Amino acid sequence: xxxxxxxxxxxxxxxxxxxxxxxxxxxxxxxxxxxxxxxxxxxxxxxxxxxxxxxxxxxxxxxxxxxxxxxxxxxxxxxxxxxxxxxxxxxxxxxxxxxxxxxxxxxxxxxxxxxxxxxxxxxxxxxxxxxxxxxxxxxxxxxxxxxxxxxxxxxxxxxxxxxxxxxxxxxxxxxxxxxxxxxxxxxxxxxxxxxxxxxxxxxxxxxxxxxxxxxxxxxxxxxxxxxxxxxxxxxxxxxxxxxxxxxxxxxxxxxxxxxxxxxxxxxxxxxxxxxxxxxxxxxxxxxxxxxxxxxxxxxxxxxxxxxxxxxxxxxxxxxxxxxxxxxxxxxxxxxxxxxxxxxxxxxxxxxxxxxxxxxxxxxxxxxxxxxxxxxxxxxxxxxxxxxxxxxxxxxxxxxxxxxxxxxxxxxxxxxxxxxxxxxxxxxxxxxxxxxxxxxxx
Numbered sequence: 001x002x003x004x005x006x007x008x009x010x011x012x013x014x015x016x017x018x019x020x021x022x023x024x025x026x027x028x029x030x031x032x033x034x035x036x037x038x039x040x041x042x043x044x045x046x047x048x049x050x051x052x053x054x055x056x057x058x059x060x061x062x063x064x065x066x067x068x069x070x071x072x073x074x075x076x077x078x079x080x081x082x083x084x085x086x087x088x089x090x091x092x093x094x095x096x097x098x099x100x101x102x103x104x105x106x107x108x109x110x111x112x113x114x115x116x117x118x119x120x121x122x123x124x125x126x127x128x129x130x131x132x133x134x135x136x137x138x139x140x141x142x143x144x145x146x147x148x149x150x151x152x153x154x155x156x157x158x159x160x161x162x163x164x165x166x167x168x169x170x171x172x173x174x175x176x177x178x179x180x181x182x183x184x185x186x187x188x189x190x191x192x193x194x195x196x197x198x199x200x201x202x203x204x205x206x207x208x209x210x211x212x213x214x215x216x217x218x219x220x221x222x223x224x225x226x227x228x229x230x231x232x233x234x235x236x237x238x239x240x241x242x243x244x245x246x247x248x249x250x251x252x253x254x255x256x257x258x259x260x261x262x263x264x265x266x267x268x269x270x271x272x273x274x275x276x277x278x279x280x281x282x283x284x285x286x287x288x289x290x291x292x293x294x295x296x297x298x299x300x301x302x303x304x305x306x307x308x309x310x311x312x313x314x315x316x317x318x319x320x321x322x323x324x325x326x327x328x329x330x331x332x333x334x335x336x337x338x339x340x341x342x343x344x345x346x347x348x349x350x351x352x353x354x355x356x357x358x359x360x361x362x363x364x365x366x367x368x369x370x371x372x373x374x375x376x377x378x379x380x381x382x383x384x385x386x387x388x389x390x391x392x393x394x395x396x397x398x399x400x401x402x403x404x405x406x407x408x409x410x411x412x413x414x415x416x417x418x419x420x421x422x423x424x425x426x427x428x429x430x431x432x433x434x435x436x437x438x439x440x441x
Contacts, residue, residue: 081307089441094393108364132176
């Protein structure tokens with residue numbers, strides 16, 4: 001459990017912020033993530049990775065890892081706003097995985113195609129090197145040693161037999177993405193190529209992501225893939241004996257009973273702008289931040305706020321405003337799998353040229369072949385129970401020969417019994433690794 005100095009009342013940004021802790025005693029708070037209050041995952045769960053000198057310290061303003069974290073987080077909130085509008089129920093995705101796969105594509109883009117992709121990815125100078133530094137830090141810090149958290153990332157580029165990557169592009173992929181290269185015969189055996197890629201993804205995600213790619217055009221020239229696997233035990237496990245069915249409220253729909261876990265622990269907690277905020281720690285600087293609106297319409301308003309330019313700063317304010325409390329927690333256990341085709345979403349964010357006949361990916365192949373993105377697919381898995389959280393994600397960017405257009409505190413309760421948003425975070429850098437909305441719809 002985190003030990004932090006208790007302070008008096010304070011402000012979380014410009015919004016009203018109620019501080020329930022004092023110097024002499026810790027009040028008892030109830031954090032009930034009720035199913036009745038959830039519409040999507042009644043709360044927003046944010047799993048992100050934050051690197052700083054100590055847990056919950058501010059992320060340094062400079063440095064390659066901090067720059068990569070800012071890019072991933074800004075992209076995460078852009079994507080969440082789009083998915084929250086398009087999806088009626090649960091949302092779960094890994095911005096870390098998507099940025100990794102698109103980053104490899106961006107490295108081979110040129111001209112206006114590169115400019116558009118850079119804006120969507122919030123890529124600054126040294127983007128590829130900074131992302132590489134972040135991945136290496138994760139690999140070093142979360143290697144799953146002696147039962148500790150495991151965060152495993154893998155990248156691979158699959159190239160049509162007879163084609164070669166430009167040497168400078170291959171060097172960048174190897175140096176900054178750890179990207180291995182493999183050759184497949186998309187033209188002569190597209191089904192065999194698809195099966196080989198899917199088998200690699202399945203292996204890298206401990207069989208949690210299956211059949212990522214469902215079909216490949218014979219004109220495919222290369223496929224860029226990322227796979228992420230995450231597993232971490234709670235620092236304070238829930239007692240399995242305390243789990244029981246409780247109502248989960250879904251707005252205008254009838255409530256349903258869902259298995260709901262219970263614990264009472266000293267945890268970091270805050271309230272601001274009609275939200276309850278709770279940090280559930282794993283070990284070794286990883287945590288889940290659960291954001292629970294107090295009313296049914298809160299999820300829609302929250303999506304709008306997170307989609308604004310100040311969205312990343314808002315998450316950072318939430319993080320910094322947390323204080324230690326004695327909290328009673330009710331949280332649903334759940335398992336969720338999601339699949340997304342991201343073409344339209346990415347076009348709406350501003351990188352439409354990459355999908356069209358005027359795309360410029362001339363930095364990828366040695367041969368003079370015009371390329372465009374045919375599809376960007378993303379698939380995720382999460383299972384949350386009394387002992388642990390397990391999550392996985394994979395992203396594939398499929399590149400075709402560009403010959404045709406693409407298709408179109410007093411005692412408080414935190415009851416996660418209504419839709420919520422959630423993030424999985426690293427507590428040193430603030431990078432959002434996974435992000436979701438749970439609604440049980």
